[in-house]
Amino acid sequence: MMASRVAWLVFFVLCSSRLASAQSASCPIDAKRIELTGLGEACAETRSDVCESCVCFLAEAILDAGYDFASLDLNACALENISVLLANGATIAGFLRVYACPQTRPNCLSPPTPTPTPMMGLESPPTSVSPPTPPIPTEWLRGGSNTNGSGVYLEAFGAIDPTNETVAGDSGSKAQIAFGAGLGSAIALFILCGVLYHRYRMFVAPKLRMKYAHLLNPCQYPLSLELRNCTCGNLEKLILQDINFCVRNGQLVGILGPSGCGKTTLLNAIVHGDMVTKGSVTICGEKVDVKRHRIAFVPQKNGLIHHLSVFETIYFAARLRLPWFFDDVKERTNRVIHELGLENVADAYIGATLSGGELRRTCIAAELICDPEILILDEPASGLDAHAAKNVFSTLRNLARDKEKAVVVSVHQPSRRILMNFDVVLLLGPTGRMLWNGSPHDLDDILSHIGMEPPLGVSTAEWLLDIACEKEVQFLEKVTAYEKLRSTSKTCETIVRPNLMIPVRETVNASSIITQFHLLTWRSCITAFRDRRVLISHWIIPILIGILLGALTQASDDLEGFQNRMGAVFFLLTFFALSAMTFIDIINVERPVIVQQIRSQYYHQEVYFISKLLSDWFLLRVCPTVLSVSAFYFLMGLRDSFSAFMTFLGLVLLFVFVQSSTCAVMAFSSKSTAAATLANTVVLLTTAVFAGYLINIKRLPTGSGWVAFFSPFFYAWGGCLASEMKGGPYLFNAVFGSSSVEVPVSGQTYLNVIGVEFDDVERNFIGIVLLLLGLIVIGLITLRFRVKFAQRE
Structure with missing residues (x-):
C-alpha cells in the first residue's frame, strides 16, 4: 500500500516537472484515434527490452x-493524454522503468528523424562531444557556487526552466533604491x-486661552434640570411612567426605589436620552444634548483602568475633556x-490597595x-460599608453646597443619616411610577x-x-390627596440662561483627534508595560518558539527539506494566530x-479602535515577531537573500496584524x-484548512x-x-521498492503539487493587505453597534 502511494507521488512529480516546458507547447493529436492495444505489454516493467x-x-x-x-512534442502529448495511456494498460512502474533507461536512440527509429523532442528520459543520439551543462543562475544557489553537482543537463529533463526564474539585476537594484x-x-515629510503642527499649536494656544478665558473661571448662574411627563420603555413594557420633577444647582437629589423600578433607566434618560418615548428632559429650557452640555455621569461600576494611578486616571480624563489649549x-x-x-x-494604582470608597x-x-454643571451618579454607595458610604455622600453634599453643582444620585437603601443629606428625595414604585418627591425632612410629618x-x-x-x-x-392615593389639601406645588420655574452664559462647544469633545490618539496610545502602552506577565x-515565548522550530527543522534541498519548509512555516503561522487571541482578553477587561x-x-470610537490596534501591533506583536x-x-537555513527574508518577514507581520x-x-x-x-x-x-497545506x-x-481568498493562511x-522555493536546484528523492529515484527539479515543481505559483507573491501581498483593511472596517462597525446597544446589556 505504501509502495503504491510512493509510486503515484513519484509519477505525479515526474509529470509535474515537465509542466514548465509542456505549458508552452500543445499536442495536435487525438489519443483516442490511436490504436494502443498492447501498450501494457510493450511497456511492462518486467520486460528486459522495455526501453526499446x-x-x-x-x-x-x-x-x-x-x-x-x-x-x-512528445512531452506535451504524454502529459495531455496520460489518462488515456493508463487506461490502455500502461503502469506507473513501467513509466519509471522507462524513465531510468539509457539516453540512447532505439533502433526502430532509424533512419534518424529530425531531432525529436525527448520523451521519458530518451534523448537524441549521442554525439562525440557532450553538450555543455548550462550555468545555473547564482541567485538560485544557497552557497553561491555556479556549478551543477549532478552533472546532468537539467533542462533536458524538463525540470528547470530558467526563464521562469527572476534574475536579480540592475532593474531589481533600481527598484529597491527607488x-x-x-x-x-x-518618513521625512511625516x-x-x-x-x-506642533509649532502651530504653540502659536495659537495663547490666543485661544484669551478668547475663552471665561471657561477657566466660570461664572455662577441659576440652573434647572427638569423632567416633564418623561416615559421610558416600549410597547411591551413601560419602565418609567410620567415622571415629573426638577433639580436646581446647589441641590443633592436622591432617587429611591426597589430593585427593577427604573432608577438606572431614569439616570440614563437624563444623561444619554436612552429609551425616552414620551415627554422631555431640559436644562434651562433647552433640550438635553450630551454633545453640547456639560453633564458628568458616574456609573455603578467603577470605570477605571487597573494599571493607572489615581493621578494618571484623573489627568487622563482632564486631557481628554478639557480644551487642548x-x-x-x-x-x-x-x-x-x-x-x-x-x-x-x-500615586497608588487603581488595581492595587485602594478601598471601595x-x-x-x-x-x-x-x-x-471638567467642572460639570450637573453630576449624575448611579448608586455610588454600592458595595461600601456604612462609614465609607457616609464619606461619599458627605463629599457629594459638599459639592452641591460649596460648588453649586446639581447632583442627582440613585440609592438603593440609605441609612437615615445618608437620607437626611438629600435636599430632595424622589420615590419610584415597582411599576415605574413616581410615588412622591420632596424634602426628606417632611417625610415623618407626611407619613x-x-x-402610614x-x-x-x-x-x-x-x-x-x-x-x-x-x-x-x-x-399614592393618600399622598395625592394630602398634597391637594396642602396645595403643594412641586413644579420648578424654568430658568433660562442668557446666551452669553452658555458654555462653548469646546467644553465637550474639547480634545482634537490627534490629542485623543496620542493619549489613548499612551494609555495602552502604560497598561501593557505595567502588566509584566503579559509583556x-x-x-x-515567540522568540523561544522561533529558536526551537528553526533548530529542529533543516531546509535541505530535497523532498525532506520541502516537507520541513511547509510544516515549519505553517506551524509558525499557527502559533502567531493562537498567540494573538490574548488580545481578546485585553480588550474585554477594559471594554466596559x-x-x-x-x-x-x-x-x-474610531480613534480608540485604531490606537488600540496600533499599540497592540507595535508593542506586543512587531518586535517579538521580527525576533x-x-x-x-x-x-532553519532558508534562502540566503535579503529580499527573500524581507518578503518572508513582511508576509508574517501582515498575517499577525490580520x-x-x-x-x-x-x-x-461578544x-x-x-x-x-x-x-x-x-x-x-x-481558514487554516484553505491554506493549501492540510x-x-x-x-x-x-x-x-x-x-481561500478570505484565508490569511x-x-x-x-x-x-513561493518566495522561498525560487532557489534551486532541488533534488526529488524517493524510494520505490528496492530502487532509489533521484531527479533534479526546480522549486516550481514542488509548488505545482500544492497549487502555489512563483508569481503569487505579489498577489498574496495585495490580498492580505485588502483582507486587513476589510477587518479594520468591520471592527469599526462592530464597535459602533456595541456602543449603540450598550444600554441593553
Whole structure:
C-alpha cells in the first residue's frame, strides 16, 4: 500500500516537472484515434527490452494514425493524454522503468528523424562531444557556487526552466533604491508635518486661552434640570411612567426605589436620552444634548483602568475633556485630588490597595475635572460599608453646597443619616411610577398625616421601600390627596440662561483627534508595560518558539527539506494566530470602561479602535515577531537573500496584524471572552484548512475554492513558500521498492503539487493587505453597534 502511494507521488512529480516546458507547447493529436492495444505489454516493467519496445510501440502507433512523429512534442502529448495511456494498460512502474533507461536512440527509429523532442528520459543520439551543462543562475544557489553537482543537463529533463526564474539585476537594484528613497522621503515629510503642527499649536494656544478665558473661571448662574411627563420603555413594557420633577444647582437629589423600578433607566434618560418615548428632559429650557452640555455621569461600576494611578486616571480624563489649549491641567488635577481627599493615594494604582470608597471618589474626581454643571451618579454607595458610604455622600453634599453643582444620585437603601443629606428625595414604585418627591425632612410629618408611620425600630428609608413594594396604590392615593389639601406645588420655574452664559462647544469633545490618539496610545502602552506577565510572555515565548522550530527543522534541498519548509512555516503561522487571541482578553477587561467613556464623549470610537490596534501591533506583536522570524529563518537555513527574508518577514507581520484585527472584531462582537475565543478559534481553523497545506487547493469541491481568498493562511503560507522555493536546484528523492529515484527539479515543481505559483507573491501581498483593511472596517462597525446597544446589556 505504501509502495503504491510512493509510486503515484513519484509519477505525479515526474509529470509535474515537465509542466514548465509542456505549458508552452500543445499536442495536435487525438489519443483516442490511436490504436494502443498492447501498450501494457510493450511497456511492462518486467520486460528486459522495455526501453526499446515501449518507445517503438508508441512511435509506430502514432505513425499508423497518420501523425508526423518527428514534429511532435512528445512531452506535451504524454502529459495531455496520460489518462488515456493508463487506461490502455500502461503502469506507473513501467513509466519509471522507462524513465531510468539509457539516453540512447532505439533502433526502430532509424533512419534518424529530425531531432525529436525527448520523451521519458530518451534523448537524441549521442554525439562525440557532450553538450555543455548550462550555468545555473547564482541567485538560485544557497552557497553561491555556479556549478551543477549532478552533472546532468537539467533542462533536458524538463525540470528547470530558467526563464521562469527572476534574475536579480540592475532593474531589481533600481527598484529597491527607488523604494528606499520613497520610504525615506515619506518618513521625512511625516516628521516635518509633525514639527510644523506642533509649532502651530504653540502659536495659537495663547490666543485661544484669551478668547475663552471665561471657561477657566466660570461664572455662577441659576440652573434647572427638569423632567416633564418623561416615559421610558416600549410597547411591551413601560419602565418609567410620567415622571415629573426638577433639580436646581446647589441641590443633592436622591432617587429611591426597589430593585427593577427604573432608577438606572431614569439616570440614563437624563444623561444619554436612552429609551425616552414620551415627554422631555431640559436644562434651562433647552433640550438635553450630551454633545453640547456639560453633564458628568458616574456609573455603578467603577470605570477605571487597573494599571493607572489615581493621578494618571484623573489627568487622563482632564486631557481628554478639557480644551487642548488649557495649560493648567496638572494644577486642576491636583486641586480635585485635594478636594476629594485623595492626596494619600494619588500615586497608588487603581488595581492595587485602594478601598471601595477611594475608588468611588476617584471616579467622581475623573468626572469633576471638567467642572460639570450637573453630576449624575448611579448608586455610588454600592458595595461600601456604612462609614465609607457616609464619606461619599458627605463629599457629594459638599459639592452641591460649596460648588453649586446639581447632583442627582440613585440609592438603593440609605441609612437615615445618608437620607437626611438629600435636599430632595424622589420615590419610584415597582411599576415605574413616581410615588412622591420632596424634602426628606417632611417625610415623618407626611407619613404621620396619612396614617402610614414606620413601625418601631424600622428606619424611614426602609419603610418607604416596603410601602413602594406592598402598598404602592394606597400610598399614592393618600399622598395625592394630602398634597391637594396642602396645595403643594412641586413644579420648578424654568430658568433660562442668557446666551452669553452658555458654555462653548469646546467644553465637550474639547480634545482634537490627534490629542485623543496620542493619549489613548499612551494609555495602552502604560497598561501593557505595567502588566509584566503579559509583556514578558508576548516577548519571550515567540522568540523561544522561533529558536526551537528553526533548530529542529533543516531546509535541505530535497523532498525532506520541502516537507520541513511547509510544516515549519505553517506551524509558525499557527502559533502567531493562537498567540494573538490574548488580545481578546485585553480588550474585554477594559471594554466596559471604553464603552462608558465613548458614550460620555471622552473620545471618538474610531480613534480608540485604531490606537488600540496600533499599540497592540507595535508593542506586543512587531518586535517579538521580527525576533522570532529572524531566529527561525536563519537557524532553519532558508534562502540566503535579503529580499527573500524581507518578503518572508513582511508576509508574517501582515498575517499577525490580520489575526490581531480578527480578535478585536470577535471581542467587540461578544461581551463574553469565552464566546469570542471560541468564535475566533472556529474562524482560525476554518481558514487554516484553505491554506493549501492540510487540503490540496486543487482537490477542493467545486464552488468552495473562493473561501481561500478570505484565508490569511492562504496568502501568508503560499507567499512565504513561493518566495522561498525560487532557489534551486532541488533534488526529488524517493524510494520505490528496492530502487532509489533521484531527479533534479526546480522549486516550481514542488509548488505545482500544492497549487502555489512563483508569481503569487505579489498577489498574496495585495490580498492580505485588502483582507486587513476589510477587518479594520468591520471592527469599526462592530464597535459602533456595541456602543449603540450598550444600554441593553
